[in-house]
Amino acid sequence: MAQPFVATLTVNCRRTTLTTPGDRTLLDVLREDLHLTGTKYGCGEGACGACSVLINGKRTFSCSTPISEASGKQIRTIEGLATGDTLHPVQQAFLDEGAFQCGYCTAGIIIGTVALLERKPNPTEDELKEWMNGHLCRCCAYPKIVQAIQHAAELSACANLGRTSDSQTTPQSR
């Protein structure tokens, strides 16, 4: 067993300190210690994306991330996306499009989409497929997921316009 490690995690803006073996995965700690079970196990080796979380804004497979590496960083999980009763635009888009069947991959795919749209607010279909190729949906709801990601891009653009509507920038029609 690895040496106990004192990890300081900021998960969904809440700081937690815990002592645990340093090679335990972030996924296990989120699920078993913090009871944040929205993040899923799918393969344990970064091949399916079900365990995706944002670490300092970057999409990361938590099943392959030792807790010692996650310590001191900002972690965002599916539970931290909505603001009160208001869904994150990406969540809203997936809900609107019904872009899931069993839904087990959905949390990871939503996290992957949030990361994508931060980098590329208007991805082409090829760009989004390439970015999302690390995520598996075994129900193969891919066509509706693609639609949901495109819809999310629109909703995110609207949300951003809303945020800057008091400033001098004038929305340009595209």
Next chain:
Amino acid sequence: MLSPGNPPRLEFDTDDDAQIIDRVAYDFGLSRRTFVQVLGAGLLIAAAAPTLAQQRSPRGNQRQQAKPIPLDARMHIAKDGLITVMTGKIECGQGARAEIAQAAAEELGVSRNVIQVLMGDTDLTPDDGITAGSRTTPTTIPSIRQSCAAARSLLINFASQKWNVPSDRVQFVDGIAKHNDQNFTYANLASESADALKAGAPTDVTVTPTEKWDVLGTPAGRPNARDIVTGKHQYPWDVVRDGMLYGKILRSPTYRGKLKTVDVAAAKAIDGVTPVRDGDFVGVVAPNSYAANLAIEVLEKSAHWDPTPLPSSKKLYEHLRNQAKEIPENPFAETVRGAPKKLRATYHVPYIQHAPLEPRSAVAQWKDGRVTIWTGTQNPFGVRREVAVAFHIPEDRVRVIVPDFGGGFGGKHTGEAAVEAARLAQAAGKPVSLQWTREEEFTWATFRPAAVIDVEASLDDKNNLSSWHFVNINSGPSAIESPYRGKNHSKFVGSDAVLRHGSYRALAATANVFARESFMDELAQVAKRDPLEFRLSHLDDLRLKAVLEAAAKRFTWTERRGKKTENVGVGLACGTDKGGFVAACAEVAIDPAKNTIKVRHIAQAFEAGAIANPANLLSQVQGAIIQGLGPVLRESIELAENKVGNPSFWKYSVPRFADLPTLDVQLLNRLDLPSAGAGESPLIAVAPAIANAVFHATGKRLRELPLRIPEAT
């Protein structure tokens, strides 16, 4: 549509009705007290048709002398008006929950929002059988509609008697009976006494005809969709109980290896770990899965196993043929001998796996000799029996609860994880969560059986089919009968199940349709006829013809087939299974340098009667097509050195975003026909359409899945 049914049985669940609560002791697997706890006091309405549990003869299951269940509660109306519909069916992504809510809303005349659907709980829901075979839509939905239609009739009848007006003068609007300014609601109904209601019990029940559907036939999302996108929904993997520990099982390093020795005590070196051994069953429980994994690694070091021989992938098909039960001779041998043209071929389909994204898991908790298990299974009542048998306890000591889970595809019919978790929890004296890893799921779950298929056919002097002989070895009889005109003989023969066989979405229909539709293409080639025209000229089934013509038209088959581009090909196929009719046209592009196949376009037409939920049907058809690409292009369980050689998503490559072709799905809506289930049949035409397109592109006939273009020699 449905004929008038039996009048419903009415039962009351009231906190103050001692007589009914007293009868709880006579119930088997169903406690009215539990209903009161879960749903509150109110009115229970039984299933209109006998459920499986009622049909099951006590003698039919000697081991578990099942007492008759006095009440299969189908729906509950609480005094606050909340309506709960109950079914032993489960939800794993196929869309049953939404469709049930629609069906209930349709017949009750209320909004879907006031209905909750309680599924897959052996203490609370009726036994509607396993969720498989596309049976929810044709069997369970009608039963639910009848019970709900009965409740609606009861409401109207009762209001009419109460107001002393004929029932045809009672208006019924949005779930409320009205006359002048008087209103009577389902909540009011639930507050009446049983005796009072008996007078209003309907003598027959008629469900809403398709042409008057208001809620059915419209797109409906999953009722718990919001909990899916927020991560709030608890899958079986996510169930947590107070004081819960984590379990893990010691597995043989080879397939079905036999344990010789192991030093179980060694696992105690890890803090908080309790090893559990019961014969060949060895596992551990630990405070978290990390410690459980470490403990298993310790046990693996001391464990010795005797391997069980397993044929390698290279020898698999030969093995299946050699071990086959009697392979029948072609009864039309004489026709074949005298025919101007004849053809025979053998097709091969390997073992593949469902690989649902959520691997098997179970949380088990014992209390007072009774075990409650949360698990992802398509067969809650079957798992209840499995656990009862394993522990030599009556079934009423087992409760199986199935939260909506992460994918089944026919692969979660059994309860191995439930039994294992229950054994660990029994030893630990605490609730235990057992979560299979991906490697365990790939190795120890069930597999779609591999197939060896022999086909022989002859053509007459007009290039029409004169005989057809088709033998499936090992994989199953689904959709084995040819829909094409002519003398035909099709037969399934069993062989030696090398791996654990299990159902898989569409069962053997995929293998049988792959072989049949590929061979039809070969025959069309020999006959020098267009594959579409050749099929249509042999088809009598109008529904199958209709989808084939629709797909071909949308794809512009004739034009694209005639215009040959290098390394590009088009192919088509059709089939019917479980009440669904499907045809697919595919276009592929071949990379001649790498010998790879890219599926560029699939146009599929599908028909399964009246469409209940068009949004979900589209999802099912799209999902089935894309899922179907995996076994065509890459998926195959590799057997080597007595084990599964590729138990990982890196090595067993399922469809990804990059595989997504242009999809063109047409759903034909036959309002004049009853709705059939549609989760399986949309899968079956994909493989042969692609194989036929590859032949068109390359001139090479590939008769084995996954399709691999041989290196040029």
